[in-house]
Amino acid sequence: MKKTVYYLIAVMLLLGTASCDKEYDKDQYLFGAGPDERLSAALAEYQSVLCEAPNGWFIAIGTLDRGAAGGAYRFWAQFTPNNRVVMYGDINATTAATEKESSYRLKAMQLPTLMFDSYNYIHWPADPALVIPGGSYGAGLTSDYDIHLSGDIRGDEFKASGRVHECPVIFTKATAEERQAVVNASGLVAIQATVEALWEPLKYPTVDINDFRIQLSIGKRLSSFSYIDDNGAVQTVTIPSFPEFNNDIRLTEPFEYKDIWFDRIRWNGTGYELNIGNTAYPVYDFGVPFYPLEFGVGKMYRILTIDRAALNTANGNSMLDPFLSVYTAAEAGLHTSATRDLDRLLIIFELNDQSVEQMRLRVMYHSGSTNYLGEGIFKLNRDDDGNVYFTDFVIASGTVGSNMNGANTGPKMAPNVLSYLLYSGTSTVGASATVIPPSGNKFKIDWAPNLTPGLTGNLGGFYVVGNPASYIPGTLSN
Amino acid sequence: MKKILYIMVLTVTLLACAKEELNPDAILLGMGGDTWERTELDDWLHHEFVVPYNMEVKYKWDPYEFDLGHNFVPVDEPQVKILMTAIKKIWIEPYIEKAGETFIKRFAPKRYVLVGSFQYNGGTITRGFAEGGNKIAILGVNTLDLNDKSIVRRVLRTVEHEFGHTLHQTVLYPTEWQTICRESYTGSWSSAPSSEFGPAGFVSEYARANPDEDFVETIAYILMYGREWFEDYMVSVGTDGAAKLRAKENIIVAYFKTIWGIDFYETYDGAGDGLVELTQAAIDRL
Missing domain, CATH: 2.40.128 (Lipocalin)
Known part of the structure; x- marks a missing residue:
């Protein structure tokens, strides 16, 4: 006990005398100066x-x-x-x-x-x-x-x-x-235009980092990166970005997934690339989105809009033969009146009164300055391979005689479109009882290449099974 | 003996701890406020407001002057001179003419704090606030446009409103004021139908908040829009509302005269224009 007390006294004395240093000493601070002094120096340096x-x-x-x-x-x-x-x-x-x-x-x-x-x-x-x-x-x-x-x-x-x-x-x-x-x-906006022009030809910019694929969407202020995660789900990350004067795209925060990390998309003089580790991975145009297209009620998309004027321009066409001829015939059929023009067709997947999925074909046209639409319903069927086919076409009730500008307008306008879409069974349409022969076409729904400069957004296509060169292209929406 | 030893050791230890000395040269950062090089604008403000009225105009952004839960942006510098010139001509000079320089020097807030944007409260907008008669905050300074008199009136209304608080916090208005619209004051003034406040005898929605706000809103509206406007307004709100507004007007006129010796309206005893007419003339001249 006594020993402990003496030890204690010795330690306290040591502490006491050691702390007797009365001089102001910069060494008293671990970093050589007081917090205020250091902060002040930091502000001055900044x-x-x-x-x-x-x-x-x-x-x-x-x-x-x-x-x-x-x-x-x-x-x-x-x-x-x-x-x-x-x-x-x-x-x-x-x-x-x-x-x-x-x-x-x-x-x-x-x-x-x-x-x-x-x-x-x-x-x-x-x-x-x-x-x-x-x-x-x-x-x-x-x-x-x-x-x-x-x-x-x-x-x-x-x-x-x-x-x-x-x-x-x-x-x-x-x-x-x-x-x-x-x-x-005006360099700050000029560079935006320069870089936009470099990305414009790349409809679906894509990078393959070994077996990991990222699809890019580069905007003026935001860039998005889509990839498929371990669960097979498509993930999209959006990060603020800006163009630098060397044409690089710089991200304000890095893209990070597993061991992939980058905060810049580099312009190498001829193209863009991602530099990861010591390897440069080029950005190329994949032509279509890299993840599967889901089309239907409750899916990513359910509407295909077929607008020839938008799809086909002087600089490039996304609607090609043989469907182009079908569409052109529909335009000609409608054009029996000089002022009547076909604007677009819409293929819409929807639920009917019994919550059964059906396909609605909407035909939008104008006569003079008045807009009309004609609609018909198909029964929607799917086979074991996931292909769709349409049967049992009927003019949607309520549209005959009014919006369709007379019961004959539907078949007049697009008998060959209806035929192209119809898988089996003949349908009789209109007052003149036009018979629509079925084509027997089944369709695989997939992305369609965007071949039209300036046209943005994802394109989908209804591809004829067994003849993939024949397809209905259109822009996708929900 | 042992006890004494313990006490000695303890004393040495404790005293030793008290011997640290402060470094008299240490810099205490931020003490004395922020500093920056003065600009022409700073000199102008000093000459026009600090020297004559001991009034500081703080236009540089300082987040701690405002509600930290809201988003603001600082003042656009050219707006400062525009606003303060308007304040001087429309608010200070009429008061000086009617009540003398000492009045302004005594009661004017010592600090004007400016910020570029309004405070957006999700449904309502705060255009200004006063703290203890010392600080007046003017919000939305970047929106001021001298070519648009409606904006000038709206911004200056805030100034008159906040100064009104200083006055009644110095000498309270007669308690009779609180009885005129007693049943119509409500904390939820902003959600009450906007068709209600006029017929209930108020100049604005916000005046319904409580008698203090009602008092300063009524003063500010009459000063900014004039006596003629007030007469028209009374006609527009119906007999009941007009009677209440007339009663309030009488109290304000008497309050200014008896407490502060100021003619609120023009008198015909040779004193000439009242505070309202002088203020209106200043707005017209701007």
């Missing part, structure tokens, strides 16, 4: 880093809104030591061409924070008054303009995040050429 980029900085911010107007907004900013900043923004042609000056300051909040403390382009995405159309009233596109800086910011690029919504932010030093492009040539 400010000098921002100001000393001779050609300014690009600042890209990914909004939390991932709707039509959301995604990455990019600004070019030149900071000066007197708390002033001039800016351009990629929001529209005006913000890309007109310099705007405002103020900034660095403030010690929970983290050192760069505050753009008077209004500039960088505030537009966050403006609750919806200066940028889209987003939601009171929140704008949900973006940040107070930016937490931390870590090493001395390189040519550093990442940061928004103070309130934690939006991802990327700072990149501009080169002299980039500055010229921004200041003199």
